[in-house]
Amino acid sequence: MDNLIFHSALFGFIISIAAYEIGMLIKKKFKLAIFNPLLIAIFLIILFLLFFNVRYDEYNRGAKYLSYLLTPATICLAIPLYEQLDYLKKNAKAIIVGISSGVFASMTSILVLSVIFHFNHQEYVTLLPKSITTAIGIGVSEELGGIVTITVAVIIITGVLGNIIAEKVCHTFKIIEPVAKGVAIGSSAHAIGTAKAMEMGKVEAAISSLSIVVAGIITVFAVSIYANFM
Amino acid sequence: MRLLEQFGIILTLTLIVEIIRAVVPLPIPASVYGLILMLVLLKTKIIPLASVKHAGKILLETMPLMFIPAAVGLLNSWTVVKTIVLPLLVVVAISTVTVMVISGRVTQMVIHIDQRRGDAK
Structure with missing residues (x-):
């Protein structure tokens, strides 16, 4: 029976959806950023697989069909970007300069910290895409030879953390302009922060969601330079 | 347009950019080529918004689900993660705050400079 x-190809697929639904329920009930549905789902599935002694590749036999949808879904990020193109045009200079400085800050801080912690090249490139959307981050990590599963975990933790601290950080560092808040959140904590x-x-929401995409694209080009530094 | 046709358009684009990725020797994921291509096609109205909007919305709404299998892979890489988990969390915390502060402050600075220039005129 087990x-x-x-062994059914549907098993991994169904348990992923079920775990995510449970995550959504918990999130609805407690309304705290730490109860991120995705974080809960990952945690539950890992516990489940460990408890029933199911190997990852057995789970992934069904779950991989979900991963296949990621590229077409990411392409569709162009749709909200297209719809918000006017926002981008109106504040083009500030947004582009702001996001680029964010990408630069992200790569540089990761480089410096990786040197401090004696990370190897693979661990370093695994971390490089940590502030961008998972959709693009997975691709970047794969292309650079990083450990994709760690990249995903780090990206999600970054998003949850960004979501929790966003208001406090904006207040402390006197980031008041709604456009600036949007850029800050979108380029540091992607969709979960948004x-x-x-x-x-x-305004914050629109700018934040377009920052996700712009930061993702700029990062793709920036990492190809930064990957050589360590 | 019918949902099936909308998915057809999006999947055809996916196939095209998978081929582009395989041919172009750059470390750029297929999804990024696709994102830019889709944006250009929408902007030039070669693909009208209405012909991908509904299917796109469904895909975007279910996107978090698509990250689960990769993240559950932590199960396999746990032996690696275990040894660096603390530094990993430190890097995440420091760099997330850094990016948020710098991108926000720089954006705000550029806005204010532009405003002052506007007032001076």
């Missing part, structure tokens, strides 16, 4: 269930920007206001 074999019948765990959920917080949506609570702040319409």
Whole structure:
């Protein structure tokens, strides 16, 4: 019976959806950023697989079909970007300069910290895409020879942390302009952070979500330089 | 446009950019080529927004689910992660705050400079 269930290609697929639904329920009930549905789902599935002694590749036999959808879904990020193109045009200089400085700050801080902690090249490139959307980050990590699973985990933790600290950081460092808040959140904490920007206001939300895409694209080019530094 | 046709357009684009990625010797993921191509096609109205919007919305809404399998792979790389988990968290914390502060402050600075220039005129 166990074999019948765990060997079915549907098993990994269904348990992923179920775990995510449970995550959504918990998030709805507690409304705290730390209860991120994705974080909960990953945690639950790992516990489940360990408890029932199911190997990752058995799980992934079904779950991989979800991963296949990631490239087409990422391409569709162009749709909201297209719809917000006016926002981008209106504040083009500030947004582009702001995001580029953010990408530069991200890569440089990771480089410096990687040297301090004696990370090897693979660990370093695994971390480089940590502030961008998972969709593009997975591709970047793969292309650079990073450990993709760690990249994903780090990206999600970054997003959750960014979501939690966004208001405090903006307040402490006197980031008041809604456009600047949007750029700060979108380029540091991607989609999970943007959920917080949506609570702040319409401009913050629009700028934050377009920053995700722009930061992702700039990062793709920046990493090809930074990857050579260590 | 029917949902199936919308998915057809998006998947065809995916196939095209997978080929581009395989041919071009740069470390750029297929999804980024696709994102830029889609944006150009929408902007030039070669693909009208209405012909991908509905399917795109469905894909974007379910996107978090698509990250799960890769993240669960931590199960396999745990032996590696275990040894660096603390430094990893330190890097995440420091660099996230750094990026947020610098990108926000720089954006705000550029806005204010532009405003002052506007006032001076």
